[in-house]
Amino acid sequence: LAGLYVHIPFCVSKCSYCDFYSTASLGLIDNFIHALSKEICFKSEIQDLRKPETIYFGGGTPSVLTISQIEEILNLLAKNFDINNVKEISFEANPENLSLEYLKGLKSIGVNRISIGIQSLRDDTLKYLRRRHNSRKALESVMNAEKAGFENICADLIYGISNLNSFKWGEDLETVFKLPVKHLSAYHLSVEQNTLLFRQVQKKQYSVTDEEHSREQFFALNNISEKYGFKHYEISNLALSGYQSLHNSAYWDEKPYLGFGPSAHSYYANTRTWNVGKLNEYISKIKNNQKFFEQENLKTEHRFNEYLLKRLRTSNGIKYSDLQHLFGDRLLEYFKDRVSGIAPHLYRPDNQHLTLNLSGWFISDYIISELMI
Numbered sequence: 001l002a003g004l005y006v007h008i009p010f011c012v013s014k015c016s017y018c019d020f021y022s023t024a025s026l027g028l029i030d031n032f033i034h035a036l037s038k039e040i041c042f043k044s045e046i047q048d049l050r051k052p053e054t055i056y057f058g059g060g061t062p063s064v065l066t067i068s069q070i071e072e073i074l075n076l077l078a079k080n081f082d083i084n085n086v087k088e089i090s091f092e093a094n095p096e097n098l099s100l101e102y103l104k105g106l107k108s109i110g111v112n113r114i115s116i117g118i119q120s121l122r123d124d125t126l127k128y129l130r131r132r133h134n135s136r137k138a139l140e141s142v143m144n145a146e147k148a149g150f151e152n153i154c155a156d157l158i159y160g161i162s163n164l165n166s167f168k169w170g171e172d173l174e175t176v177f178k179l180p181v182k183h184l185s186a187y188h189l190s191v192e193q194n195t196l197l198f199r200q201v202q203k204k205q206y207s208v209t210d211e212e213h214s215r216e217q218f219f220a221l222n223n224i225s226e227k228y229g230f231k232h233y234e235i236s237n238l239a240l241s242g243y244q245s246l247h248n249s250a251y252w253d254e255k256p257y258l259g260f261g262p263s264a265h266s267y268y269a270n271t272r273t274w275n276v277g278k279l280n281e282y283i284s285k286i287k288n289n290q291k292f293f294e295q296e297n298l299k300t301e302h303r304f305n306e307y308l309l310k311r312l313r314t315s316n317g318i319k320y321s322d323l324q325h326l327f328g329d330r331l332l333e334y335f336k337d338r339v340s341g342i343a344p345h346l347y348r349p350d351n352q353h354l355t356l357n358l359s360g361w362f363i364s365d366y367i368i369s370e371l372m373i
């Protein structure tokens, strides 16, 4: 199950917590699509990925593109790859762009999964995070998606925000689960360098949520989602049966993928490549036939560490026989030895797998770092 990822590097303004590269220069969209077309054509030669099964538009803000621009990109993919087996075309969008007409347009060109960046249902929080929508618009965008015929609707939320106490978080979750949403991605707010939020923390204008509240909200996410029939299948992702993200699941399962656009990563044949990050550089390098990406052949140790990092975040965890098959007896023995040092209340008792439980997930960064080579 291979996937194609298209990175749309445009955002009209910058959210306070975001450290992804994006530009507000929407005048460059045509040049971007032109460069993208050359990259798509160039990478279509890679044999492992000739028949993708998922396509994912991420960003940035893909919904700043017009329907005809998105259709143009889909046509480029269809011209260069065999997309007859594609089961899922996902599209990340911000609520302020999701009119009924726009959503119907997305549906008509084949997008079948919409991921809406709601982030919060509190106007004060949205304003604080410098999002461009309010809670009314967020709710309206989900209802519009349903009216436009989308069945597979995903909502993105952020928790661990200091003015969002656990009671309000629980209330917001109840509201979201009553919407026609089949998938929820919920991320803890993190303070990244080079963001407005980071500077606010330094100036003591924002205080980070303490661990006790973070833990309370993470456990509430799990409890409330179960009540509505959602499965917590990855630390930050929950879905009703049959609605797990195929694209992201393939990524967690170490399947190959190709990324297009500035800063997009690709992974195939034990090789990772990553494109130049800045849009101007991406456009000019492709235009002048210069190398626009770096690449690295992943050593066994590197692949082993990445495998742990991805798999232990999922509810399937790591199957010992898979680990042995992929990395051999020596690394299996190393792994088992490291696991014996982890406190038993952090994982499920099972002789065939290592699967972290909720307490383990909550401190998974620490556990995984203990297990890595």
Ligand code: SF4
Pocket (backbone or CB within 6 Å): 010, 011, 013, 014, 015, 018, 019, 020, 022, 059, 060, 061, 094
């Ligand atoms: S819309 Fe998304 S990508 Fe753009 S600045 Fe906000 S969080 Fe970052």
